[in-house]
Amino acid sequence: MYLFLEQLLNGIQFGVFLFLIAAGLTLIFGIMGVINLAHGSLFMIGAYAAAVATEWTGSFALGIVIALVVSGIVGMAIEFVIIRRLYDRDHLDQVLATFGLILFANELMTILFGRTPLFLNVPDALNGSVEIFPGVQYPLYRLAIIAMGVLVALILFLIITRTRAGMLIRAGSTNRDMVAVLGVDIALMFTLLFGLGAVFAGFAGAMAGPLISVEVGMGEQQLILAFVVVVIGGIGSVRGALVGALLVGVVDTLGRAFLPDLLKLFMDPASADGIGAGLSSMSIYIVMAAVLIVKPNGLFPVSVARH
Amino acid sequence: MKTANIVIATSMALAMSGIASAVMAEPVKIGMITTLSTGAGYLGEDVRDGFLLAVAEEGGKLGGAEVEVLVEDDGRKPGNGKQIADKFLKRDKVEIMTGVIFSNITPVVVPLTMKAGVFYVSPNSAPSIFAGKGCNQDYFVASWQNDSLHESAGVYANELGYKNAYILAPNYQAGKDSLAGFKRYFKGKIAGETYTKLGQTDYAAEIAKIRDAKPDMVFHFLPGGMGINFLKQYSQAGLKDTYPLVVSTASMDEKIMGAVKDAAIGVRSTAHWNLAQDNAANKTFVEGFKKTYGRTPTVYASQGYDTAKLIASALKATGGKVLEAKDDFRAALKKADFASVRGEFKLANNNHPINNWLGQVVEKDANGNIVNKIVKVVSPNHKDAYADACPLK
Amino acid sequence: MVNKRNLVFVTAAVLAAILVPQVLTMLGEEYLIGTASRIAIYGLAAMSLNLILGYGGMVSFGHAAYFGVGAYVVGILSFHVFDGSSIMGFQGTDAAVLSWLLAIVISALVAFVLGALSLRTSGVYFIMITLAFAQMLYFLFVSMERYGGDDGVIMYNGRNSLPMVDLSDDTSFYYVCLTFLLAFLLLFVLLVRSRFGKVLQACRQNETRMRALGCNVRRYKLAAFVIAGAVAGLAGALNANHAEYVSPDYLHWTKSGDLMIMVILGGIGTIIGPVIGAAAFLLLEDFLPLLFDATGFPTFKEHWRIVFGPLLILVVLFARGGLVGTFSAMRGDHER
Structure with a gap:
């Protein structure tokens, strides 16, 4: 029973982690109408920046701050040079241009840092674990990720619903021209917004650094999952991204944890292991397809801006 | 691409x-x-x-x-x-x-x-x-020969007196071969066997299963980035010392050590070559x-x-x-008349090397560097399991 | 439509394509005949994607799935011949006609099922659901232990057998691929100009209007989707033969991305564009590193993607018609 609860918590934690990545994606996706495949690259840049800065300064907190700054700047630069030319284009052009960005970013990082994964460990303050159930120690750092996810969700929610900036963002996404006529610099606003999305991606990368290997290509593994999350939740919906992330995290984790054992009830252990592993890899895509077949615009549909 | x-x-x-x-x-x-x-x-x-x-x-x-x-x-x-x-x-x-x-x-x-x-x-x-x-x-x-990598880890696990091992590898052929190789020589019980996704990044579910199974030790074949992911998370879960790792060299090379540093300390592995040889x-x-x-x-x-x-x-x-x-x-x-960096080098009838497999443990040396220290030769003159089936002389 | 200049141009291109093996042999670069076959194969696959992407306006990010399914049909049938075992009561086969036909039929069936489900959505959701289905199939093949899982199936028996033609000969194989390519080019010209093609394009331009006119939009789109899947399946079957090898890699999402790049690079919504795109893509991939080496930028030869990525972005941003569009703009053509 404790095992099940622990796995459930693992699933939730994984979901929150995915939400951290998906938050920025859904923001850019929903409000600006841009599919940004390079979101994974910003995730990678955040992790690299955190690893390098932590090594220099000796402080993980400082590393995170620097990662946020770096990914924000890179994000805004990308918007300024490339993305702003894509607002009026169809999704196909956006997919391809940002695909080109991935190739560029990966190769650039290889040239700059080589092929050896970088070192980044959990800061001492968050090292260790707490007993959540009798006999079950849970890593403090994973709990910290859950806390960060909740924090990000709150911040996003507040920005969008409570601030003037959020109001402009919402207005700008529904009717760009109208807002522009009212004297708001839409171009600047979108640059800043894209930067904000990049900051979220970089933050997710920096937080992930101590948990996963900081290496070239680390973003793409997460990117597809993040897209699944965003699409399940409904593009542009922060609430949807949160629900979608938790759903994907829990389904994926519980699938890995229990499917093989479940299958062993019906078939011989050897094939159960193989098929179980295969099925659990497919599980989230099955969930996504099922959701879209029933609700073609995701769980929390938002009217998406097309410019 | x-x-x-x-x-x-x-x-x-x-x-x-x-x-x-x-x-x-x-x-x-x-x-x-x-x-x-x-x-x-x-x-x-x-x-x-x-x-x-x-x-x-x-x-x-x-x-x-x-x-x-x-x-x-x-x-x-x-x-x-x-x-x-x-x-x-x-x-x-x-x-x-x-x-x-x-x-x-x-x-x-x-x-x-x-x-x-x-x-x-x-x-x-x-x-x-x-x-x-x-x-x-x-x-x-x-x-x-591929299997020897993991067979030698099985031998090392026996030497260390482990009786109950939890084993995991990615769900692909080399992963399956690795578990088979380990089991071929390991004499103890298998507490649990798990196949993970290729390129998986989050191992929380597997780590929880390991804890639940309470093995003596864990063997895994997760080379490169996967091994780094697993090791970081395993060490954070505080299991590295409770359920020690015995792996093959592919899952504990110098790059992995450099990427996880202290999290690698105490991990045992087998290899046919060591930096300090x-x-x-x-x-x-x-x-x-x-x-x-x-x-x-x-x-x-x-x-x-x-x-x-x-x-x-x-x-x-x-x-x-x-x-x-x-x-x-x-x-x-x-x-094969040459001076190999691994010391002795000879080929079996099937043209595969007969290696002396070293048992190693990751330690911090006097200068604070993380090094893979040789403990002893655990499987000398290890001929692979297939050589006898090869008709070559 | 077919004016004299175009006719001359087409005839010259076909002749040139036919002479490729002879020219390469003369130059002593026979091994490049294999590259020529790949260009024909990927041209076929990109062309099929272009039918739904360019003419139908359906941005499928999972087209590699059908390519892979077609390839796996051939690979699995060949595997069972080598293995001597049967599959669901049937023997395996090495016969090209039978296994290629099966590849077409099965990938069409898969495209029918997945297309029917995917077409319930539109826009970004369509992009993502096609991606999700392709990923599902990808992981399905990864977990098929019998067929090598992630390692894939090696066709130990070599290429399929065709009466009177020795497919293991690279030149003959090239001609087989070229025949398919030319046949389907012709077929697509007819298809695009047919009533079906007109309706499909009208749906892309204004779906609501077509619906208002009483046209069953989804049925037309699905038909196009299935045709595209079937042709991609054939291309996959050919590629399995070319490589004598099949793996889940054929279905990977980056492969879908590659096919999209070929379409865009050559010119979306044009008949010949995807083929030219495939040629440009594969040749760049092969020769960009060599080019950097030869021109004194050795750093780039290993990191050629750092140039390829921006190149792709430039094409998307500034050369919307792709190579074909740029070329016809230079010629002062305005028909597209």
Whole structure:
């Protein structure tokens, strides 16, 4: 029973982690109408920046701050040079241009840092674990990720619903021209917004650094999952991204944890292991397809801006 | 997209050795198909650099014969491997092939090479299909047979007195082979067996299962980034000391140690080569590698270097002839008369090395560096499980 | 439509394509005949994607799935011949006609099922659901232990057998691929100009209007989707033969991305564009590194993607018609 609860918590934690990545994606996706495949690259840049800065300064907190700054700047630069030319284009052009960005970013990082994964460990303050159930120690750092996810969700929610900036963002996404006529610099606003999305991606990368290997290509593994999350939740919906992330995290984790054992009830252990592993890899895509077949615009549909 | 076709011609080897003028004799062409891109790119990079170091030591030669090394990246894709092999064999007319890192590419490249009547010397991957009934007189291995990597970890686990092991590997052929190899020699019970996703990043679910199973130890085959992911998370969960890890060298190389640092301390592994191994060849190699490339060599670099030295020993014996003197070259390769960085080097009847497997443990040395310390030889003269099925003498 | 200049141009191109093996042999670069076959194969696959992407306006990010399914049909049938075992009571086969036909039929069936489900969505959701289905199939093949899982199936028996033609000969194989390519080019010209093609394009331009006109939009789209899947399946079957090898890699999402790049690079919504795109893509991939090496930028030869990525972005941003569009703009053509 404790095992099940622990796995459930693992699933939730994984979901929150995915939400951290998906938050920025859904923001850019929903409000600006841009599919940004390079979101994974910003995730990678955040992790690299955190690893390098932590090594220099000796402080993980400082590393995170620097990662946020770096990914924000890179994000805004990308918007300024490339993305702003894509607002009026169809999704196909956006997919391809940002695909080109991935190739560029990966190769650039290889040239700059080589092929050896970088070192980044959990800061001492968050090292260790707490007993959540009798006999079950849970890593403090994973709990910290859950806390960060909740924090990000709150911040996003507040920005969008409570601030003037959020109001402009919402207005700008529904009717760009109208807002522009009212004297708001839409171009600047979108640059800043894209930067904000990049900051979220970089933050997710920096937080992930101590948990996963900081290496070239680390973003793409997460990117597809993040897209699944965003699409399940409904593009542009922060609430949807949160629900979608938790759903994907829990389904994926519980699938890995229990499917093989479940299958062993019906078939011989050897094939159960193989098929179980295969099925659990497919599980989230099955969930996504099922959701879209029933609700073609995701769980929390938002009217998406097309410019 | 990952198809990089990279040609590094002799110019590099020549430039490194500072020799500008080429000798008139037609150089022996060696085709190296290796993996330079993707997350596993450092494996191929080190094999290549180890190999080229040996060439550079002789100033662009191996065993006194001028060589030209063509290097291309397979991007870890068998389809690319085939294309490159086609090009090397048909257009460049190479006489020796080498370089493949991954076991899914070997079965594509090796049959083509054999069909063309060209020699193949493996610096890394050596799947079982070419070790037993399917062995070939022109196919040589300078590293190990795949299974031995994991068999030796099973032997080490026995030596350490573990009776109950939890084992996990990615859900693909090499992963399944690794678990089979471990189980072939491990005498204790298997507390649990889990297949993970290839390229998986989050291991919380697996770690919870391990804790629940309460094994004596854990064996895993998670090379490269996967191993880094797992180790970081396993150590954070505080299980590293409760349920110690005994793995094979692929899951605990120098790059992984560098990426996780303290999280690697206490992890035990088996390998056929160690950075600190005390012999003259190894000293030359490690110093030369550090000087040339400015980084510490991994086990893969040692394998690339040994591969070049093995080829050099045969070229020396035949005076630089390969395909014109096939029988002599083959016999010379089989003799393997060279000073290996791993110490002794001999080949079994199936042309796979008989290795002395070392037990190692990761420690912090006096200077605070994380090092893989040799504990003892755990499986001396380890012949692979397939050699007896090979009809070669 | 077919004016004299175009006729001359087409005839010249076909003749040139036919002479490729002879020219390469003369140059002593026989091994490049394999590259020529790949261009024909990927041209076929990109062309099929262009039918739904360019003419139908359906941005499928999972087209590699059908390519892979077609390839696996051939690979699995060949595997069972080698293995001597049977599959669901049937023997395996090495016969090209039978296994290629099966590849077409099965990938069409898969495209029918997945297309029917995917077409319930539109826009970004369509992109993502096609991606999700392709990923599902990808992981399905990864977990098929019998067929090598992630390692894939090696066709130890070599290429399929065709009466009177020796497919193991690279030149003959090239001609087979070229025949298919030319046949389907012709077929697509007719298809695009047919009533079906007109309706499909009208749906892309204004779906609501077509619906208002009483046209069953989804049925037309699905038909196009199935045709595209079937042709991609054939291309996959050919590629399995070319490589004598099949793996889940054929279905990977980056492969879908590659096919999209070929379409865009050559010119979306044009008949010949995707083929030219495939040629440009594959040749760049092969020769960009060599080019950097030869022109004195050795750093880039290993990192050629750092140039390829921006190149792709430039094409998307500034050369919307792709190579074909740029070329016809230079000629002063305005028909597209």
